[in-house]
Amino acid sequence: MSDQIQFIVEKLNQEPFRKNYNLITFDSLESVQLLQLLNDVLGEIDPKHAVDIREELPEQTAKRMLSLLGILKYKPPGNISDLSAFRQGLVTGSKPVIHPVLHWLLQRTNELKKRAYLARFLVKLEVPAEFLQDDTVADINKQYEELMEAFKNLHKECEQLKTSGLSTAEIRRDISAMEEEKDQLAKRVERLKKRVETVQNHQRMLEIARQLRLEKEREESLAQQKQEQKNQLFHAEQRLQRAQLQLKEMHHAVVDSKPESLMKKLEEEINFNSYLVTEKIPRELECKKNSAYFLQKVVAEPAMSQSDLNVLEIKINEVNAEINQLIEKRMMKYEPIDSKFSMYRQQASIISRKKEAKAEELQAAKEEMSSTERQMLQKTNQAHELEGSEVLKGDEFKHYVNKLRSKNTFYKKKRLEIAEITAEYGILQRTEELLKQRHEAIQQQLQSIEDKKGISGYSYTQEELERVSAVKSEMDEMKGRTLDNMSEMVKKLNAVVAEKKASLAPVIKELRQLRQKCQELTQECDEKKIQYDSCAAGLESNRSTLEQEVKGLLEECAQEESNYHYINCMKRNLEIQLQRAKEEMKAYVSPDPQERRKAIREQYTRMILEQENLGKKLREKQKAVRESHGPNMKQIKMWQDFEQLMECKRECFLKQQNQTAIGQVIQEGGKDRLVL
Numbered sequence: 001m002s003d004q005i006q007f008i009v010e011k012l013n014q015e016p017f018r019k020n021y022n023l024i025t026f027d028s029l030e031s032v033q034l035l036q037l038l039n040d041v042l043g044e045i046d047p048k049h050a051v052d053i054r055e056e057l058p059e060q061t062a063k064r065m066l067s068l069l070g071i072l073k074y075k076p077p078g079n080i081s082d083l084s085a086f087r088q089g090l091v092t093g094s095k096p097v098i099h100p101v102l103h104w105l106l107q108r109t110n111e112l113k114k115r116a117y118l119a120r121f122l123v124k125l126e127v128p129a130e131f132l133q134d135d136t137v138a139d140i141n142k143q144y145e146e147l148m149e150a151f152k153n154l155h156k157e158c159e160q161l162k163t164s165g166l167s168t169a170e171i172r173r174d175i176s177a178m179e180e181e182k183d184q185l186a187k188r189v190e191r192l193k194k195r196v197e198t199v200q201n202h203q204r205m206l207e208i209a210r211q212l213r214l215e216k217e218r219e220e221s222l223a224q225q226k227q228e229q230k231n232q233l234f235h236a237e238q239r240l241q242r243a244q245l246q247l248k249e250m251h252h253a254v255v256d257s258k259p260e261s262l263m264k265k266l267e268e269e270i271n272f273n274s275y276l277v278t279e280k281i282p283r284e285l286e287c288k289k290n291s292a293y294f295l296q297k298v299v300a301e302p303a304m305s306q307s308d309l310n311v312l313e314i315k316i317n318e319v320n321a322e323i324n325q326l327i328e329k330r331m332m333k334y335e336p337i338d339s340k341f342s343m344y345r346q347q348a349s350i351i352s353r354k355k356e357a358k359a360e361e362l363q364a365a366k367e368e369m370s371s372t373e374r375q376m377l378q379k380t381n382q383a384h385e386l387e388g389s390e391v392l393k394g395d396e397f398k399h400y401v402n403k404l405r406s407k408n409t410f411y412k413k414k415r416l417e418i419a420e421i422t423a424e425y426g427i428l429q430r431t432e433e434l435l436k437q438r439h440e441a442i443q444q445q446l447q448s449i450e451d452k453k454g455i456s457g458y459s460y461t462q463e464e465l466e467r468v469s470a471v472k473s474e475m476d477e478m479k480g481r482t483l484d485n486m487s488e489m490v491k492k493l494n495a496v497v498a499e500k501k502a503s504l505a506p507v508i509k510e511l512r513q514l515r516q517k518c519q520e521l522t523q524e525c526d527e528k529k530i531q532y533d534s535c536a537a538g539l540e541s542n543r544s545t546l547e548q549e550v551k552g553l554l555e556e557c558a559q560e561e562s563n564y565h566y567i568n569c570m571k572r573n574l575e576i577q578l579q580r581a582k583e584e585m586k587a588y589v590s591p592d593p594q595e596r597r598k599a600i601r602e603q604y605t606r607m608i609l610e611q612e613n614l615g616k617k618l619r620e621k622q623k624a625v626r627e628s629h630g631p632n633m634k635q636i637k638m639w640q641d642f643e644q645l646m647e648c649k650r651e652c653f654l655k656q657q658n659q660t661a662i663g664q665v666i667q668e669g670g671k672d673r674l675v676l
Contacts, residue, residue, distance in 0.1 A: 004103045011106040012037070016044060031093025035061065038098055041105050042068055046116040062091045071119045072112050074104060084306075121151050205490070212493055219500060226507060229514050236521050272362065277546075280359055282554055 009026050012019040017040065029037065036053055042065060043050030049068060053061045066087065076086040076097075089097030105112060125144070132138050196202045587599035 004099060008099065008102050008106060017041075034095065034098050035093040038065070038102060041102060045072070045105065045109065045112045058091050062087065065090060068116070069101070071123065072105075072115055074101065076100075118155070122148060124148070208490060208493055211497070215497055215500065219504070222504060222507070226511060229511055229518070232518055233514055236518065239525075240521070272359065275355070275359060276363075277550055280356065 005023060005026065009021050009023060011017070012021055012026075019037075032053070039049060039051065039053050039061070046068060049064065056064075076083060086097055088094075090101075127137065127141055132141060196206070199205070584600055587595050588601055
């Protein structure tokens with residue numbers, strides 16, 4: 001604890017607090033000053049909390065601090081009872097509560113500043129579901145969530161840029177390197193232009209090359225458009241197949257079923273939906289409202305201690321005991337009739353529970369079926385996107401497996417050929433090495449013979465001359481071939497362009513047909529969508545009217561039910577009072593004295609007589625006390641005087657004894673002097 005307080009004092013003496021505390025002054029702070037210090041630390045983390053706590057109520061201060069500590073994810077130690085003690089200590093400014101909070105806040109101030117900043121934008125505002133039924137509120141809430149997601153992404157990008165380590169110096173170096181590379185590329189382009197200018201008809205060749213490049217780009221764009229059109233056609237065919245499949249299923253359902261069965265299915269569905277609307281959902285909604293009401297009530301109440309909880313538990317036990325006693329009395333009183341009703345009630349409760357369980361199972365099965373259908377559709381789309389074709393089934397899969405087997409055998413055959421070629425390449429490489437060694441030995445022998453004859457370097461000169469002549473002949477031949485190749489290239493380019501135009505003509509024609517078909521399908525889809533929207537709007541309006549009617553009926557039912565319960569309670573109270581009056585009258589009129597004694601009137605009469613007798617005795621006693629009061633007081637006075645007299649005598653006796661003792665001592669002293 002001392003280390004904790006020392007750490008808090010050190011942090012508070014630093015920037016930005018600069019409190020100039022020591023351990024003694026910090027420990028001597030009062031509760032209000034300690035709360036203000038905690039508020040200052042919270043205000044440093046979140047400037048919105050930089051206020052003077054003397055200007056607001058203690059409950060508001062505690063609520064504001066608890067909300068910020070909850071956002072900062074502070075976890076107080078202990079269990080639930082300790083949490084209530086923590087709230088109470090925060091309100092009163094208790095040191096054992098404030099010191100750990102200050103230590104935790106000052107340990108991670110920068111991190112908590114960042115968390116508080118993000119909480120201003122990322123703590124979601126909860127909107128009740130009934131308000132979201134409004135389209136304007138729903139749109140605004142959707143925009144709010146989209147802006148929150150955009151803020152998250154921008155904050156992540158900002159943090160990544162901060163932690164990426166890129167600096168302006170590195171960026172400038174990259175820019176200078178890119179500029180140098182650009183200059184080098186420009187120089188290379190200039191050199192290539194100068195080389196090309198020496199070639200005949202270079203302008204025409206450049207123009208042809210440019211046209212070739214444009215045609216290739218156009219070919220790529222057309223191929224891309226073709227692929228996109230194929231994908232669109234594929235998706236349109238998929239939608240058409242799904243629509244046909246649904247139509248086929250609906251036809252089968254209509255053909256196989258009769259109007260009675262269809263009406264029965266519709267009635268079952270209507271009964272199920274009406275049960276959900278009238279019984280299950282209102283009951284769940286009422287439970288949720290009650291729980292929310294109780295939770296709000298608990299939150300609004302001040303913090304409770306363990307003693308308050310114990311008092312509440314005792315009250316709850318007492319009320320439960322009273323309820324059990326009343327139920328036992330009621331069962332004893334109405335046992336024969338109520339037994340039948342209890343049996344019927346048990347059967348009704350069992351049936352209702354079974355009904356609720358089956359409804360929940362049916363709803364869960366429907367949700368599972370819809371989720372399975374969505375997953376199946378998603379997996380099918382993913383398979384089509386990855387493979388570009390439908391999933392293979394049956395004979396197609398067998399054919400695909402056979403094709404893979406044939407490819408596998410072909411692969412193994414080619415692999416053997418590659419192994420043979422590799423082995424032959426090794427042999428040839430070894431042969432080349434041997435020939436090189438022999439060539440070097442012959443060259444050395446030839447050089448030694450030339451040295452002996454005095455014509456060293458003759459073979460090398462001859463080889464150089466042969467090489468130069470060969471290079472010259474190759475250059476001449478290359479020039480001729482280059483001109484021939486360029487002319488052939490031009491011819492080939494023209495032929496390729498013509499061929500591509502011819503090959504692309506049917507594709508373009510097919511593409512036009514596909515576009516027309518796509519437009520027709522799009523128009524049909526728009527019409528179907530308009531029909532769907534109109535039908536959905538009509539159903540939505542009907543649903544809203546039904547919901548309003550159901551809501552009104554539910555409110556009326558709740559009002560009538562409350563009136564019924566109130567009247568029933570009043571009736572029970574009157575019946576109980578009437579029964580008590582009858583029993584009292586019966587006991588009072590009864591000839592049996594034992595029964596008459598049980599009557600309340602007789603009991604009260606006896607009590608009145610007892611109290612009157614007691615009052616008479618007390619009055620007599622009071623009268624006797626009053627009569628003897630004067631003599632008794634005189635007697636007390638006489639005893640007090642007697643006590644004072646005896647006390648004076650005792651004091652006189654003690655004084656006399658002291659004087660006699662002093663006289664004896666003086667006499668003995670005189671005798672001694674006479675003897676001397």
